[in-house]
Amino acid sequence: MTAVRIERLALIGLGLIGGSLSLALKSAGVVGEVVGYSRQLATRLRAQELGLIDRPADSVAEAVQGADLVFIATPVQAMGGVFAQMIETLAPDALITDGGSVKGAVVAAAQAAMPEGQWRQFVPGHPIAGTEHSGPDAAFATLYHGQRVILTPLPENDPTQVARVEAIWRVAGAVVEHMTVPHHDHVLAATSHLPHLAAFGLVNALARLEERYEVFRYAAGGFRDFTRIASSDPAMWRDICLANRAELVPMLDHYLAELQGLRRLMESADSDGLAQAFAEAKAVRDALYRPQSTH
Numbered sequence: 695m696t697a698v699r700i701e702r703l704a705l706i707g708l709g710l711i712g713g714s715l716s717l718a719l720k721s722a723g724v725v726g727e728v729v730g731y732s733r734q735l736a737t738r739l740r741a742q743e744l745g746l747i748d749r750p751a752d753s754v755a756e757a758v759q760g761a762d763l764v765f766i767a768t769p770v771q772a773m774g775g776v777f778a779q780m781i782e783t784l785a786p787d788a789l790i791t792d793g794g795s796v797k798g799a800v801v802a803a804a805q806a807a808m809p810e811g812q813w814r815q816f817v818p819g820h821p822i823a824g825t826e827h828s829g830p831d832a833a834f835a836t837l838y839h840g841q842r843v844i845l846t847p848l849p850e851n852d853p854t855q856v857a858r859v860e861a862i863w864r865v866a867g868a869v870v871e872h873m874t875v876p877h878h879d880h881v882l883a884a885t886s887h888l889p890h891l892a893a894f895g896l897v898n899a900l901a902r903l904e905e906r907y908e909v910f911r912y913a914a915g916g917f918r919d920f921t922r923i924a925s926s927d928p929a930m931w932r933d934i935c936l937a938n939r940a941e942l943v944p945m946l947d948h949y950l951a952e953l954q955g956l957r958r959l960m961e962s963a964d965s966d967g968l969a970q971a972f973a974e975a976k977a978v979r980d981a982l983y984r985p986q987s988t989h
Contacts, residue, residue: 703761706765707768708737711821713832715866719865724865729747729750730747754776763791780808784815797846841868846873
């Protein structure tokens with residue numbers, strides 16, 4: 695396994711994803727100094743107060759100066775600006791990676807904003823972990839324990855740099871896998887982006903009912919569990935959905951066709967058809983999430 699030592703980590707974005715990686719690496723004792731930048735001064739100061747960073751920077755350029763690792767944890771749509779702002783001060787041997795939920799748009803932004811010699815230093819990644827909470831106070835050191843991190847290395851990446859990013863995530867407790875950029879965006883449209891759309895849509899649909907107050911008053915555990923992720927950061931998810939819309943729109947159409955099928959079964963009072971559809975879904979769900987044995 696590649697040994698991990700980070701003399702200076704530049705953390706761009708000081709919320710749950712970036713802050714949790716910083717805390718994990720600090721806890722493992724593999725990082726010397728963490729310099730952080732976020733657009734809001736209050737966020738930078740709060741991150742320092744919580745120990746997510748050792749020193750706040752007043753700009754992206756200042757944060758990355760002298761860093762041997764740069765981790766970008768901003769909203770996806772902001773990453774192009776981040777890449778552009780680090781050009782002048784980025785060290786020639788610095789390693790760049792990110793936590794963006796969409797990879798095609800981020801890679802395109804890096805290639806558009808940076809000279810080839812610099813964007814080759816970028817190894818795209820996506821930690822499949824998170825909560826519905828955001829901001830520096832949401833970060834915790836064990837967020838990535840046992841969670842998957844998907845790397846989407848570029849053909850131009852140095853294999854030793856890819857191995858270093860893998861090792862960093864393993865130190866944080868993650869299980870690392872590789873995908874191509876297009877395959878990542880296709881799979882995540884189905885498993886992450888579509889469920890968020892469904893949760894946001896259901897809450898809005900019920901909120902627009904005339905009897906919404908009574909509906910929400912009697913909402914039980916099923917509603918709470920299904921809609922938990924609708925408490926996620928709206929701006930972040932707006933950016934993700936727009937950046938991956940080429941994959942997400944067909945996936946949404948596929949889901950809507952399934953819902954229309956269920957509607958037809960109910961409209962025709964097809965008891966056997968509904969039972970079969972529900973049984974098929976239960977079998978798949980149970981196979982994916984088998985309860986852990988207590989013996």
